[in-house]
Amino acid sequence: MHEHVPPSRVLHCARTRSWSRLAGGVALAIFAVPYLLLLWLSLGSGWSYPNLGPDRVDFRPWQAFASEGNSLLRGALTAGLLSPCVATFATLVGLLVGRQVQTHRGVWMYVAYLPFACSPVIIGLCLLDLFIRLGLASSLAGVFLIQSVFASAFAVILFSELWSPEIGRLERVVQTLGGSQWQMWRHAVWPRLWKLMLVCWLQTLLFSWLDYGLVSTIGGGIVPSLTLGVIAYVREASMNQAAQAAIVLIVPPVLVMLLIGGVMQGRVPEGRIDA
Amino acid sequence: MDAARTPVFRRLGPVAWRGVLALFIAGPIAWAMLYALAYSLGGVGRLSSGWTTEHWRNAFVAPGIMGAFAYSVVIALIVTTLVVLITLGMLLSFPSIRHNRAFLLMVIVLMGTPSLVLAQMVGNTLGQGGWLSRLSYHAGLIETAGDFPALVNDRLHVGMTISLSLSLLPLVLLYFSQLWGALRLDRCCDLAQSLGASRLDARLRVALPMLIWRGKSMMMLLFILTIGSYEVPLLLGRQSPQMFSVATQRLASGFDLSRKPQAYVLAILYLVCTSLALMLYIRGKSADA
Numbered sequence: 001m002h003e004h005v006p007p008s009r010v011l012h013c014a015r016t017r018s019w020s021r022l023a024g025g026v027a028l029a030i031f032a033v034p035y036l037l038l039l040w041l042s043l044g045s046g047w048s049y050p051n052l053g054p055d056r057v058d059f060r061p062w063q064a065f066a067s068e069g070n071s072l073l074r075g076a077l078t079a080g081l082l083s084p085c086v087a088t089f090a091t092l093v094g095l096l097v098g099r100q101v102q103t104h105r106g107v108w109m110y111v112a113y114l115p116f117a118c119s120p121v122i123i124g125l126c127l128l129d130l131f132i133r134l135g136l137a138s139s140l141a142g143v144f145l146i147q148s149v150f151a152s153a154f155a156v157i158l159f160s161e162l163w164s165p166e167i168g169r170l171e172r173v174v175q176t177l178g179g180s181q182w183q184m185w186r187h188a189v190w191p192r193l194w195k196l197m198l199v200c201w202l203q204t205l206l207f208s209w210l211d212y213g214l215v216s217t218i219g220g221g222i223v224p225s226l227t228l229g230v231i232a233y234v235r236e237a238s239m240n241q242a243a244q245a246a247i248v249l250i251v252p253p254v255l256v257m258l259l260i261g262g263v264m265q266g267r268v269p270e271g272r273i274d275a
Numbered sequence: 276m277d278a279a280r281t282p283v284f285r286r287l288g289p290v291a292w293r294g295v296l297a298l299f300i301a302g303p304i305a306w307a308m309l310y311a312l313a314y315s316l317g318g319v320g321r322l323s324s325g326w327t328t329e330h331w332r333n334a335f336v337a338p339g340i341m342g343a344f345a346y347s348v349v350i351a352l353i354v355t356t357l358v359v360l361i362t363l364g365m366l367l368s369f370p371s372i373r374h375n376r377a378f379l380l381m382v383i384v385l386m387g388t389p390s391l392v393l394a395q396m397v398g399n400t401l402g403q404g405g406w407l408s409r410l411s412y413h414a415g416l417i418e419t420a421g422d423f424p425a426l427v428n429d430r431l432h433v434g435m436t437i438s439l440s441l442s443l444l445p446l447v448l449l450y451f452s453q454l455w456g457a458l459r460l461d462r463c464c465d466l467a468q469s470l471g472a473s474r475l476d477a478r479l480r481v482a483l484p485m486l487i488w489r490g491k492s493m494m495m496l497l498f499i500l501t502i503g504s505y506e507v508p509l510l511l512g513r514q515s516p517q518m519f520s521v522a523t524q525r526l527a528s529g530f531d532l533s534r535k536p537q538a539y540v541l542a543i544l545y546l547v548c549t550s551l552a553l554m555l556y557i558r559g560k561s562a563d564a
Contacts, residue, residue, distance in 0.1 A: 020369075024377030031381050034396035037406055041399070049404060049420055050412050093295060100292040108293070110557055111301045117553045118304060119503030119520045122542050125527045126307035129319075146303070153300045210389045213505050213520070227391060227506075234395055234510055243399075246392045257387030261379070 038250075041243035054240060061244035072245055075224035082144060083208035090151035090204040091197055097152075098159025112160065115153035124217030131218055138220035146218045147211055151204040158200050167192050195263055202256045209252060308546055315539040322532055330536035339515065339522060340537055344544055346516035350432065351501040354439045359494055361440070362447045363486060366455060367478045370464075373452040382445045390442035391506040397438045398511060402427040427511050435511040439504055443497055450493050451486060458485055492559035499552045503545070519545045 041047060042061050044054025065072055101108050115123070124146065128137060136142030170188035179187065212227040219225065226249045233242035313319045317327040334340040365372060372378050388396075400406045408423035417423055427434035455461075460482045467477040505520035512521060519541065526538035 020371065020375055021377075024375050028377045028381060031384075033406075034400050035384075037399055038392075038396060050409055052406065052409050052413070093299070097292045097295050100289075101296070105561070108296055110553065111296050113553055113557060114304045114550070115300060117499045117503070117549050117556075118307075118546065119505060119549075121505045121520045122503070122523050122545055123304060123307045125523060125538070126311045126542055127303055129310060130306060149300060149303050156296070156300070210391070212391060217524075227389075230391055230395065231506070231510070234398070239399070242395060246395055250388060250392050253389060254384055254387035257383045261383045 038243045038246055041240055042247050045240050047239045061240045064241070065244060065248070071224055072226065072229045072241075072248070075226045075229050076248055078140070078224050079209050079226055082140065082147070083205045086144060086147045086151050086208040087201045087205035089148050090155040091201045093148075093152040094155025094157075094159040094200055095193075095197065098156045099163050101156055101160040102163050109160070112153055112156045115150045116157055119213065120150060120211065121213030121217055124214050128217055137218060138222035140223055143215055143219045143223050146214050147208045150211075150214065151207050154207060155200050155204055158203070159196070162196055164192070198263060199260055202260055206253050206256055210249070308543070311539040311542040311546065315536050315543055317536065320536060323536070330540055334537050334540040337537065339517075339526070340541055340544075342516040343519060343522035343541060344548075347502050347519045347545075348548075350436070350439070350518065351498050354436055354443065354501045355494055355497040357436065357440050358443050358447050358497060359490070361444065362451050363483065365448070366451055366486070367483060370455065370461065370478075370482075373455060382448050385441065386445035386449075388442075389506075390438065390504065391510070393442050394435075394438045394507045394510040397434050397441070398427050401434055401437070428513055430513070432512065435507055438507045438511055439501055442504075442507065443500060447493065447497065451490060454486060454489055455482075458489065460485060489563060492556050492563060495552060495556040495559060499549055499556065502552075503549065 040053050043059055044057040045060045046055030047053075048055055064070060067073075097112075101112055127146065131137040131142050131146070134142075136145060167189055170192070171184050174184045174188045210227060212225075212231065215223055215225045216228060216231075219228075221228065226245060230242055230245045230249055233239075233245055310319070314323075315330050317323040317325055317330065398405065402408070403420050403423050403425055405423075405427070408417070408420055411417045411423060412420070426437075463481050463485070464474075464477040467481045468474060472480070502518075503520060504518065505524075508518035508521045512518060516522075517525065523538050523541045523545065526534050526541065529535075
């Protein structure tokens, strides 16, 4: 990092390192409390007032979750099937359109950003009438369509922000050397872009997995979803089921974020950071 | 990519991507805006009796609408300020935190925690029947759950502000730490110090203005993201006033159908507000590039 670090600074670093490690450990321990509490609550039933944990540890929420016909399990399976479809579709749209948006910018950029900035639930409410007329409301197809709109917009932004002009130059090199369209794609675009495609796919996957505003309006409560389950349980104050549903909901995103963190090696997964 | 090889596709290319953007992405949003406008003016809707500006005039008098508007803007401003202050405070006091493993792990896990679950965790921890309240009870600080200060669904919106800030904090922390590296602020501070500035001076008068200047568009984005938030206010907010999304949803799907047009008045207010903010954001971003 620093080629010419003054010696005093090295000493200073060494002295502060143990302190920063201690502070980091303490912060991590405090940070973990709400997550562990969630896990603890999900293991039992009841949570009457002065008890720090659930009244009985009987694994009932998990047993109920695993039982057949559980609405939460159906929600998880539906979202688990739906989100890869949305993510694949959105990544393809982003790949094809994002590059053009980067070269043209202007009003197209604004268009691409619009769904990203708008609250999904408000847009969902305004589009509900149209979806009812088209016969798509309260159906999986309708939810897929509306989630794809938002996810595609996100993918377009991601690709337009992070598409580097270097790829275009490489493409020209391959072309000049007599490469076919496929070779251009294989040797110029793919090696530079696979990480970005993966990140885009994962991010849109998460968007669809975590979506509540769209699935609650367009899905109309008919299309099952984990997020609907969490909100319903929290509202009826079933803390244990809510905690269990939240854990199912939270595991994929945390894993994905750790994966993205690994893939990007410390780079920010969203938005362009000028280097 | 087979299709890309055919010349037809190449000729269609410029039309195709604009078509996809216009129809698939701008189309639904434009339809939503026009529908909301038409509904709020009485043009559509089962109970409507023709075009009228009555709902707009009512909306300015009815307490829920303008209240929701002002309230959302205020909350968004508070959350944005809070998140930026915490981020800048952390980075300026401990620039080396950017390389701390524990810190990075926390940021990544927090980034993977959806705001819905964050709201739930804040409720579990800070609520009157929450974990901290139970701890204080066992420590003998309070007698009943009611003695614990209301921090969730409360008048000052403490729980909501905390959840919203926590959900945006990782994004902003990562952005500003990246910015710190990209602007080579370590070297700038070193240079300032070797020219005789104190450490405090170097950070406050060299690093801080550069971070704020380059982070302007990020702050705009924060404002946009907060003002449209839905799950957190839904779980931790109060009945009134409500944030934009919650108020719109309640009015649009409530039992009182006569108030439904007002939901769309609110939707239009929100969409106009966001569009303007978005315009500023994009302008700021292109100026940075």
